[in-house]
Amino acid sequence: MAATSLRLVxxxxxxxxxxxxxxxxxxxxxxxxxxTETRGEGSRGMRASDVPGAGIRLEVVTSAPLAERIVAxxxxxxxxxxxxxxxxxxxxxxxxxxxx
Amino acid sequence: MTxxxxxxxxxxxxxxxxxxxGLLARLVxxxxxxxxxxxxxxxxxxxxxxxxxxxxxLSQAPLGEIALPAVATIALGVVTPLVAYAVxxxxxxxxxxxxxxxxxxxxxxxxxxxxxAQTFVRSVGESPExxxxxxxxxxxxxxxxxxxxxGLLAxxxxxxxxxGVMREVFTxxxxxxxxxxxxxxxxxxxxxYEPIAPFYEGLFRGALTLFLxxxxxxxxxxxxxxxxxxxxxxxxxxxxxxxxxxLGAWAGTVAGLSVGGAAVLGAMAASASYxxxxxxxxxxxxxxxxxxxxxxxLAITFPFNLVAGIPLYFWFAGLFAR
Numbered sequence: 001m002a003a004t005s006l007r008l009v010x011x012x013x014x015x016x017x018x019x020x021x022x023x024x025x026x027x028x029x030x031x032x033x034x035x036t037e038t039r040g041e042g043s044r045g046m047r048a049s050d051v052p053g054a055g056i057r058l059e060v061v062t063s064a065p066l067a068e069r070i071v072a073x074x075x076x077x078x079x080x081x082x083x084x085x086x087x088x089x090x091x092x093x094x095x096x097x098x099x100x
Numbered sequence: 101m102t103x104x105x106x107x108x109x110x111x112x113x114x115x116x117x118x119x120x121x122g123l124l125a126r127l128v129x130x131x132x133x134x135x136x137x138x139x140x141x142x143x144x145x146x147x148x149x150x151x152x153x154x155x156x157x158l159s160q161a162p163l164g165e166i167a168l169p170a171v172a173t174i175a176l177g178v179v180t181p182l183v184a185y186a187v188x189x190x191x192x193x194x195x196x197x198x199x200x201x202x203x204x205x206x207x208x209x210x211x212x213x214x215x216x217a218q219t220f221v222r223s224v225g226e227s228p229e230x231x232x233x234x235x236x237x238x239x240x241x242x243x244x245x246x247x248x249x250x251g252l253l254a255x256x257x258x259x260x261x262x263x264g265v266m267r268e269v270f271t272x273x274x275x276x277x278x279x280x281x282x283x284x285x286x287x288x289x290x291x292x293y294e295p296i297a298p299f300y301e302g303l304f305r306g307a308l309t310l311f312l313x314x315x316x317x318x319x320x321x322x323x324x325x326x327x328x329x330x331x332x333x334x335x336x337x338x339x340x341x342x343x344x345x346x347l348g349a350w351a352g353t354v355a356g357l358s359v360g361g362a363a364v365l366g367a368m369a370a371s372a373s374y375x376x377x378x379x380x381x382x383x384x385x386x387x388x389x390x391x392x393x394x395x396x397x398l399a400i401t402f403p404f405n406l407v408a409g410i411p412l413y414f415w416f417a418g419l420f421a422r
Contacts, residue, residue, distance in 0.1 A: 081387050
């Protein structure tokens, strides 16, 4: 099966952001997303010990231009005041046409 | 009963001792932890039980009787965050946004503190008005709204999801279970409630004890942050509940509540929210430091109210009633 080269955007954030991030992803045009609960520690301290609830890890497979838009959006709206990190990786995806 | 007797009765209650055990467990680094789902389940049970019981009683109370206490409660919800904000800004010299975030927590209410206060005044032989749970539902949101409003004045210009956040406060599990429970209880009345009463009353105090064990664990997790928040906030976390508690007990007395009822209203006004307020504040005022408001409300004010505050507000209510 042929694989298509696409982008995997991963956003790790504090739990209160879940509804907003999911809404943002959809309105930016992502066709789907995967969410897992996480634990961790960063420059803003242990997420689990701030507002109660586990951290979240949102993953989206998408085209390169949309990946860039998503990251720019997250950087603009959430980086200044929330515990968020985001990265983009190039991935070879099966059935790639589903995600563009 | 003398004040010392009241304090002793409170300290040796299973609730306070369970809370202490939770604190101790974390301090000795025990692996004890209540599974998250059980914690959530217990809080759903406690809130729904509270609503149901309150609703049944409400169905039998004349509406006129509750009007004045309801007005007093909403007034407390508006005044207490303003008092907290003024103290934090003037005496604590805190940033406006941090002061507003903390004020939102102290304007709102902790349901567990309410339950503990109700349980305490009953244990010393008082019979507080049965419709107090309705007042609890009224007190939750005004304080959060006032606190968020103060914060928005401080950070004006930025786009904030305030409407959505307040909607989440109203539809959050605390409000839904409490108001929903009140409605279900009021509609079913005494005869409908009787068959389910064993589950909601027989187990209630036991569930509360277990819940307070978990509260001890949660509070202990934040004890390390006490050093980070500084002496002023620690003093604030003890002094402000005393002021708000006196204000609440006085307002309750003026509104015609019994000594027990006024004491419970005092405890409600003195308490700080740690379930409904934190996510609302985090979403609307992300510039505020969460360590301040969470540590103050969970690690300072909650334990203070549980151990010393509630008997103190009862004593205040007794004074005002004279």
